Amino acid sequence: MKGAYLSELNELARLTAVGLNDDVYGVAFVTEMENCKGRKTDIGSISPGYAELRRLGSKGYATSRLDGAIQAQGGRSRRIYTLAKSGPLTLGEANTFRTRLSQRIKPVAS
Amino acid sequence: MNWSPPSWADRFLRWFCKSQYLEEIQGDLHEIFYNKTKDRGLRYARTTYLLDVLKFFRWSNFNLKINPPPIIMFQSYLKTGLRNFIRNKVTSAINVVGLATSISIGIAVYLIIDKQLRLDEFHPEVEKIFTVQSVIAWEGQQETWAKTPQMLGQVLLEDFPQVEYAARVRVKSSLVRYKEMLFAEPLTFVDQDYFEIFDFPLIAGSHRLGLNQVIISRNTALKYFKDEDPLGKTLRIIVNEQPHLFQVSAVAQKFPQTASFDFDFAVSIDHLPAMVPTDLTSWRNVNDEALFTFIKLNEPQSIEGIKSKMSTYLEEINNANTDWPIESFRFEPLSTAAENSQFTRSCYACGSTPQVLVMFAFISLLLFASACFNYINIAVASSGKRLKEIALRKVIGSTRRQVILQFLVENTVMTFVAVATGLVLAKALILPGVQSIFGGELLEMNLLQDFRLIRFIVGSFIFISICSGAYPAWYISSFEPNVIFRGRERFGRKNWLTKLFLTTQFFLTFSAITAGFVFTQANEQQKEQPWGYNPDDILVVPISRPAHYEVLNQYARQSSDISRYCTSGAQIGRLAKSEVAETLAEKSTVDAFYVDESFLELMELPFVAGSGFDPDQTANLKKSVLINETLAKVFQTQLYDEITLNNEDFTVIGITQDFHHRDFFEPIKPAVFKLSNKESARYFSLKTLPNGVDKVNAEIAALWKKEFPDELYVSRVQAYVFDRFFSQSGMLIDVMNFTAVVAILISGMGLFGLISLLIVTRMKELSIRNVLGCTRKESAMLIVRQFYWMIGISIVLGSIANYKAFELLFDQVFQGSEIHLGLTPYVFATAIILGTLVLAVFYHLKQLLSSNPMVNLRTE
Numbered sequence A: 001m002k003g004a005y006l007s008e009l010n011e012l013a014r015l016t017a018v019g020l021n022d023d024v025y026g027v028a029f030v031t032e033m034e035n036c037k038g039r040k041t042d043i044g045s046i047s048p049g050y051a052e053l054r055r056l057g058s059k060g061y062a063t064s065r066l067d068g069a070i071q072a073q074g075g076r077s078r079r080i081y082t083l084a085k086s087g088p089l090t091l092g093e094a095n096t097f098r099t100r101l102s103q104r105i106k107p108v109a110s
Numbered sequence B: 001m002n003w004s005p006p007s008w009a010d011r012f013l014r015w016f017c018k019s020q021y022l023e024e025i026q027g028d029l030h031e032i033f034y035n036k037t038k039d040r041g042l043r044y045a046r047t048t049y050l051l052d053v054l055k056f057f058r059w060s061n062f063n064l065k066i067n068p069p070p071i072i073m074f075q076s077y078l079k080t081g082l083r084n085f086i087r088n089k090v091t092s093a094i095n096v097v098g099l100a101t102s103i104s105i106g107i108a109v110y111l112i113i114d115k116q117l118r119l120d121e122f123h124p125e126v127e128k129i130f131t132v133q134s135v136i137a138w139e140g141q142q143e144t145w146a147k148t149p150q151m152l153g154q155v156l157l158e159d160f161p162q163v164e165y166a167a168r169v170r171v172k173s174s175l176v177r178y179k180e181m182l183f184a185e186p187l188t189f190v191d192q193d194y195f196e197i198f199d200f201p202l203i204a205g206s207h208r209l210g211l212n213q214v215i216i217s218r219n220t221a222l223k224y225f226k227d228e229d230p231l232g233k234t235l236r237i238i239v240n241e242q243p244h245l246f247q248v249s250a251v252a253q254k255f256p257q258t259a260s261f262d263f264d265f266a267v268s269i270d271h272l273p274a275m276v277p278t279d280l281t282s283w284r285n286v287n288d289e290a291l292f293t294f295i296k297l298n299e300p301q302s303i304e305g306i307k308s309k310m311s312t313y314l315e316e317i318n319n320a321n322t323d324w325p326i327e328s329f330r331f332e333p334l335s336t337a338a339e340n341s342q343f344t345r346s347c348y349a350c351g352s353t354p355q356v357l358v359m360f361a362f363i364s365l366l367l368f369a370s371a372c373f374n375y376i377n378i379a380v381a382s383s384g385k386r387l388k389e390i391a392l393r394k395v396i397g398s399t400r401r402q403v404i405l406q407f408l409v410e411n412t413v414m415t416f417v418a419v420a421t422g423l424v425l426a427k428a429l430i431l432p433g434v435q436s437i438f439g440g441e442l443l444e445m446n447l448l449q450d451f452r453l454i455r456f457i458v459g460s461f462i463f464i465s466i467c468s469g470a471y472p473a474w475y476i477s478s479f480e481p482n483v484i485f486r487g488r489e490r491f492g493r494k495n496w497l498t499k500l501f502l503t504t505q506f507f508l509t510f511s512a513i514t515a516g517f518v519f520t521q522a523n524e525q526q527k528e529q530p531w532g533y534n535p536d537d538i539l540v541v542p543i544s545r546p547a548h549y550e551v552l553n554q555y556a557r558q559s560s561d562i563s564r565y566c567t568s569g570a571q572i573g574r575l576a577k578s579e580v581a582e583t584l585a586e587k588s589t590v591d592a593f594y595v596d597e598s599f600l601e602l603m604e605l606p607f608v609a610g611s612g613f614d615p616d617q618t619a620n621l622k623k624s625v626l627i628n629e630t631l632a633k634v635f636q637t638q639l640y641d642e643i644t645l646n647n648e649d650f651t652v653i654g655i656t657q658d659f660h661h662r663d664f665f666e667p668i669k670p671a672v673f674k675l676s677n678k679e680s681a682r683y684f685s686l687k688t689l690p691n692g693v694d695k696v697n698a699e700i701a702a703l704w705k706k707e708f709p710d711e712l713y714v715s716r717v718q719a720y721v722f723d724r725f726f727s728q729s730g731m732l733i734d735v736m737n738f739t740a741v742v743a744i745l746i747s748g749m750g751l752f753g754l755i756s757l758l759i760v761t762r763m764k765e766l767s768i769r770n771v772l773g774c775t776r777k778e779s780a781m782l783i784v785r786q787f788y789w790m791i792g793i794s795i796v797l798g799s800i801a802n803y804k805a806f807e808l809l810f811d812q813v814f815q816g817s818e819i820h821l822g823l824t825p826y827v828f829a830t831a832i833i834l835g836t837l838v839l840a841v842f843y844h845l846k847q848l849l850s851s852n853p854m855v856n857l858r859t860e
Helices: A008-019 A026-036 A046-058 A091-109 B007-016 B019-040 B042-055 B071-087 B089-117 B152-159 B218-225 B269-275 B300-309 B311-320 B339-343 B354-396 B400-438 B451-476 B481-486 B496-528 B546-558 B599-603 B615-621 B629-634 B693-707 B723-761 B763-771 B776-785 B788-813 B824-850 B853-857
Strands: A062-067 A078-083 B129-138 B141-145 B163-178 B181-190 B202-205 B213-216 B234-239 B242-252 B265-268 B291-297 B326-333 B538-542 B562-568 B577-582 B587-595 B607-610 B624-628 B642-645 B648-656 B671-675 B683-688
Touching: A008 A026, A008 A046, A008 A078, A026 A046, A026 A078, A026 B019, A046 A062, A046 A078, A078 B019, B007 B019, B007 B042, B019 B042, B071 B089, B071 B400, B089 B354, B089 B400, B089 B451, B089 B723, B129 B152, B152 B163, B152 B291, B152 B311, B163 B218, B163 B269, B181 B218, B181 B269, B213 B218, B218 B242, B234 B265, B242 B269, B265 B269, B291 B300, B300 B311, B300 B326, B311 B326, B354 B400, B354 B451, B354 B481, B354 B496, B354 B723, B400 B451, B400 B723, B496 B723, B496 B788, B496 B824, B538 B693, B546 B562, B546 B683, B546 B693, B562 B587, B562 B599, B587 B599, B599 B683, B624 B629, B624 B642, B629 B648, B629 B671, B642 B671, B683 B693, B723 B763, B723 B776, B723 B824, B763 B776, B763 B824, B763 B853, B776 B824, B788 B824
Parallel strands: B181 B265, B213 B242, B587 B671, B624 B648
Antiparallel strands: A062 A078, B129 B141, B129 B291, B129 B326, B163 B181, B163 B234, B163 B291, B202 B242, B213 B265, B234 B242, B538 B683, B562 B683, B577 B587, B577 B642, B607 B648, B624 B671, B642 B648
């Protein structure tokens, strides 16, 4: 994959996933995205949502396992994603990084 | 609760989805399905399930297991392909020639069709150009006419700011004279905007249409001026017998082949009122001819605004045209005007009928299918030669996909050669052939600039590669290596698909041959068919004023070559006047011929009852008519009955035998003969001594040139009156016979190749039989026996289907002639097919049996 950097969409997905605690899998993630999004994204439709989760996984921000089959799924396993505690850049670090950058442009803006 | 998503949608998912994602995706889809069932019901869930599945139909989820072999393998495939191609010369040649022929015909058909579809699209901003059409109600039906009221174009230009240009076009026949040359030419009257709307670039001069100036086409310039400079030369243009002088102000470049309309002589429409009685600033419609209106808009969409306001003009227009009320106006885009011209009465942008194009496309597809069948049959039959190679490849580790790929790549070598040969063939033979059958200009095949043609050729290359290669590749790759190595299975024989293809091919060939024979036969019969009168040695000269009559009458009286002469208002075999006839039994239109007393005698038209117009009783004759048998039957009229023609009463004084006054596409229609005075006649007919037509024609032509230097002498030989009909059906026959020949060629070659392979597989058997004393004839029967059923089925089916089809077709198309379709075509077609088969078998057997049997039986 193309490095560990997060796009804005990646980060949105990551924040959504944080809100879901342990239940991060396809349908739940997409539903949550639809519920929470404050802006229009096409990530809400199901297949791109999958792609986003996979991308998080491939960039090292999440690990996944097959687990938790329920009757609603016809007895098939779900792929449950767990957010990595320490990805290449944690959420906090990413935030700090961004804050620092925005502080730097403050004097220019005023 | 019983819930289950549609299983076929699940199967589809399993087919395309990567196996590592399948479990989770399917699980989630089922969960969504479960939720939907709970919320909206099972029906909704089931119907939308496929949509959800399709949302996962994307590249990243695809199950792409094909590992394309490395480039080096492709090189190897190409090399084996080329070697096989060169080694099997006979089969390669058969395949290439068959495919190349069908490709070249396909290219020609494509060019013909493409030209029709692109008509007039070379004009810049063609989407903004529209032609105006009037819709009128005629006997309860709506008819669309391309003609328009005369001032409509100018009114549209003034009233609508969206209309940028408007041009009226009217074409009149005229005579053009330059020095000694005098020709009948169409004269095109146009508004100046014509050259703003349409793109007809000039070689020299300007598009400005000045007073008494004419713009001529390149062909016209060559015809009249040859090496001279046409600019500034004066042409004498005669319209309605009045000469007008015009100066050539410009010469147009050669018109594109895709122009459905162009001009030879274009002059300003302002000259029109001076030449013919007409008022360009009125709402009147032109009566007999058509005035066309074209407009160019600022935006293609603005047409809607104009359409909605057209009804405001209708009242004013219809007050001026009470005889011809218009219901509404249509605006046809120029790009489709020619294609749709078949739906309008009269047209300026005219295209050809689509039925003919469909027939061409159909024929070329059939030939193409026949060539592909050949390839498939031969490839399947010859698969035995390459079994060991395939088995070895598989053992070493080739997958089936790779073997299929190998055969497809090899096949492209053959297809490539075929396409290249086809291009050469098209350029050298087929396109000139098309020109010689249909006339017109040679179709351009421009491989460097015509992007659509390139796309068509590349497309057909890929299509042919796959069509011809797919089944053999699939078939050959299906064998198991262990079966092949043990040598148990017998390959390439008793393949039902091969049998099906062969039967179809025989059927198509059979049909093509019978079609060729039947059409030729029908044409022969039509040529032999009596016309009902004697058209030999009759010369017909169109005349338009009494002076013509005087000159011809004097000549005819003096000349010793003329046995009889007469005048008439119409020529038999061409369009007659249409009149409404009425009796107690029937009321409909009939063809009316205005003739003088000696007309029927001259035409040697026999009477069934009564007699002709007797010159001694001129007074009574004004109220007398002669009718033909068909009219007598349809109107239930007998001798001396009354009949009403255009609201005038007449007495029937004679009934003539039926005669063909229209061509054989139409049945014989009711016809009447009325007496008319000689001076108003339109035709002067002369019966000459046997074979004297040419001499008389030359004498009159010389006389005419002396007496009427400004008028064109035209003459018609009565015996040639149906030539147009015969040339049309002649074209059809040429196409059919050509198709038959190509079909025989292709299927004959296929049969030839197939039999050679069959004999090779039975070489040992045949050699042993030969050694033990089996004659060549018996061996031949052994081979032919394999084809009994296929040929039998195709001949029986072909005979029945063709017989029915032609019966139906001829009833529809040639209503004017009875055609007796005997069994001859079917016998001939059967003989040709059987002959090809026997010939191929004997040729190969001769080769095999004349060699020493030892060579074939020896095993090392």
